[in-house]
Amino acid sequence: MFVMGDIHGQFDKMCAALLTAELIDPAYNWRGGTAVLWFMGDYFDRGPDGIAAIDLIRSLQGQAAAAGGRVGALLGNHDVLILAARQLGQRPSSGPGGTFLASWRNNGGEESDLAQLTDERVAWLRSRPALALECERLLAHADATFYQVYGRTIEAVNRNLGALLQSDDTRAWDLLLDYFSQRRAFQDRDLGPARVGRVLALYGGRQLVHGHTPIPKLADLKPQDVTAPHVYADGLAVDVDAAMYMGGPGFVACLPNL
Numbered sequence: 001m002f003v004m005g006d007i008h009g010q011f012d013k014m015c016a017a018l019l020t021a022e023l024i025d026p027a028y029n030w031r032g033g034t035a036v037l038w039f040m041g042d043y044f045d046r047g048p049d050g051i052a053a054i055d056l057i058r059s060l061q062g063q064a065a066a067a068g069g070r071v072g073a074l075l076g077n078h079d080v081l082i083l084a085a086r087q088l089g090q091r092p093s094s095g096p097g098g099t100f101l102a103s104w105r106n107n108g109g110e111e112s113d114l115a116q117l118t119d120e121r122v123a124w125l126r127s128r129p130a131l132a133l134e135c136e137r138l139l140a141h142a143d144a145t146f147y148q149v150y151g152r153t154i155e156a157v158n159r160n161l162g163a164l165l166q167s168d169d170t171r172a173w174d175l176l177l178d179y180f181s182q183r184r185a186f187q188d189r190d191l192g193p194a195r196v197g198r199v200l201a202l203y204g205g206r207q208l209v210h211g212h213t214p215i216p217k218l219a220d221l222k223p224q225d226v227t228a229p230h231v232y233a234d235g236l237a238v239d240v241d242a243a244m245y246m247g248g249p250g251f252v253a254c255l256p257n258l
């Protein structure tokens, strides 16, 4: 299976990495055949072309399905932020800036993305799963343990978060954004492996794959030198956030079968 971490509007780097992995052709068409490719969420903010990124993913989902392959795409916290900015706008938020719109702007929101967030794109974003199980791996955007607040199974978490994103319950949105800003839950050398183990015991999978925390914040690497996933927590956790918005060239991870 192939995995690509946080894109954050870096459409050109996204395409370059997909080309290098031979998953698309120069015309941006799927050439992965029956391969499985997952995007880990955070399509928007801190870079210019979030809309182009999700439009490409949606196009590849259709093309891959027709070829017998599959393209999946998780929900990230920045995807929740831009949805909140559009849906709740000037309503008071506990985040930075005091409103949902200000919080999104303070987190690197691009006005052109929000202006192009049509109903169709909103519907796609709202239906992104927060968790997925693929090839014995648990896929989650964030290296955090809050998912269990929303359900004890993958299906329950995805159903409950999907319902939350359809609601106008500002307290529930605030709480989700607060939880979703947590990170580094598995970094501690002593406590990390046991924490990942508990998440895997709950939802299934033999390894947790996540984005959300750029690899240079977990490993002693400069963004420019990040070209591969970071495996840690006794091999139980894999960070695939290539730090593209920080200057990383970007990569698509090809994860071997477990």
Ligand SMILES: [Mn+2]
Binding pocket: 006, 042, 076, 077, 078, 141, 211, 212, 213
């Ligand atoms: Mn994130």
